Amino acid sequence: MEPFFYWMKYKSLYKEEPVWWDHKPAAVQETIRQYLLTRLYCKVRGRDGHEGVYITSKSSKTVQLFLSAIKGFYKTMIRLNMYYFDNPLIGLDGPVEMKDYPGVRPNRPRLSPLAGTEEPLSFRRETDSYFKIINDEWIPEIIGDWDLPYRVYQAGEASGWSLRDEVITRFMFETGARISEILELTIGDYRNRTDIHELAAINKGSFKRRIKFIRISPDTLKLLIRYVNKDRRQSAKTHMKFSELTNEEPIFLSKRGTPYTYSAFYSNWTTIIKQAGIKLNPHKARHWFVTSMLRGIYESSETAAQIEDKKKQLVAYMKWRDPETLNIYEHYYDEQKFRELHEKLQENYSQREKEYFKSLKAREKLTKPVQPIHINLDSSDLKDDWVHDFFEGME
Structure with missing residues (x-):
């Protein structure tokens, strides 16, 4: 203000x-x-x-x-x-x-939504x-650069990033989680999942409750373990290994041993992005993840039923309140498929055009008329020769 x-x-x-x-x-x-x-x-x-x-x-x-x-x-x-x-x-x-909105019972007020006896109203509460x-419709950003994570990783190495920031950045691109959800991960979040590549996580609006999970790759897991057992111990006030830490301990710490904050991470992130020569805020890694997952769903599915099933799994994983959110990403994917189709069509057009004109030139050579030989009678020598031959032919 x-x-x-x-x-x-x-x-x-x-x-x-x-x-x-x-x-x-x-x-x-x-x-x-x-x-x-x-x-x-x-x-x-x-x-x-x-x-x-x-x-x-x-x-x-x-x-x-x-x-x-x-x-x-x-x-x-x-x-x-x-x-x-x-x-x-x-x-x-x-x-x-x-x-002001009547219930299903004539001349009776609507019951509380908790009663479950009436269909919930579909309109949004007016402000x-x-x-x-008026036009504040949220539209997710679509990130179609499939090599984006690797460009960021390369820039991070070139700028001398810490192992902590490397792990966090890989979490962003591999899990699709919000940066706030990643920074608030605790040791207990890893222990509470049976799969070694998964961590429990909060969700936006979950009031710190762990209502979803995120998955990381084996390589990122190795980096995470190395960070917790080495780099994190050097920053922590109590130099404990992973097995000795309590469930409440945050995974990511600042150099002072305090929980790593978004502002501190963003300062380092800015350096990395500047090194990469691009403009990218951390949340766009989430959009990149969804776009990439949707592309993988279409490329790995053989039937429409498989596509729908995998899309439901993605919606459940992302914990979207409105499943329609995925439709916007699908719209992009449909456009991308059309672009690929259009590019292929244009290549065919171009090739066909070259073949057509090549064949046209060949036809022109075959049907080209023989040009008549014109004799210049203005030359006296030629004129005399012609008259002489004519009279010899007459004889």
Whole structure:
């Protein structure tokens, strides 16, 4: 929020007057509208009781976070009796109450979803925000560079990365787990799985509960064991081997012996990516994993039934709340298959074109008419010879 309040102090105007955070809602709303337009590069369209915010290609990725933070700020100021108006981030058209939707029993209210006797409502809960993001549809990024992990590994070696960061990076590409899920792995997460290549892991929104597992390759497992028994021991406050550590001990530690944080890892990650000469945030490794897995499913399956079965396994492994998430990746794969088909077709077109013109030239040589010989009678020598031969022929 600091950039916004700094901008508000020096740049904002409402009715040709500067605006501060404790002014009336209309002034604050106009200031936020100006900020969305000029600083976050959104498009804002007024509607009945609220403003529609359209995210553009130039918009900041923190638009939703910014609006949520400002809304929470004013809620707090109102609760502390420091802002004496209605929350400027809450619109006039509030959300539709659940009671407005009838239940299956005539003239009776809907039962709680916990009862399980009525079909759950399929609509999303409406927001009461004054600024509503209209086109905020999440679309995963598709990473189709199949050699991407190896480029990152090579850059890591060239930059002198630590064994810890190498293990974490390999976890990212091999498991499809979020970086936060990897950094929070514990010794117990490895022990709690019967397969030596698997670890239990948290999932987004699981409240630290281990509700899924991740799999690593044999080579990455060897690196993990070497890290825990050697490099990690040098950083840890208690120099214990893997068999001596408690289940609660985090696997990855900083050089000070504290749990390895995302900010510390990202600093090292930036160095590696700069060495590779690419722009890549850690989360894109997850998208690369899904794209690669989907490609492997299609290439290794012989029937449509096998494809569907493997896709269900992938959805279960990723712990997606909405199975439809996979459809977007499939759309990419369908496009990729069309590109390959189109490239092959273009190659055939090109080859056929060369053969056609080659055969055309051959036909032209066979059917080319004999050009008549033209005698120039303007030459006196030729003219006399012709007359002489003519008279000899007459005799």
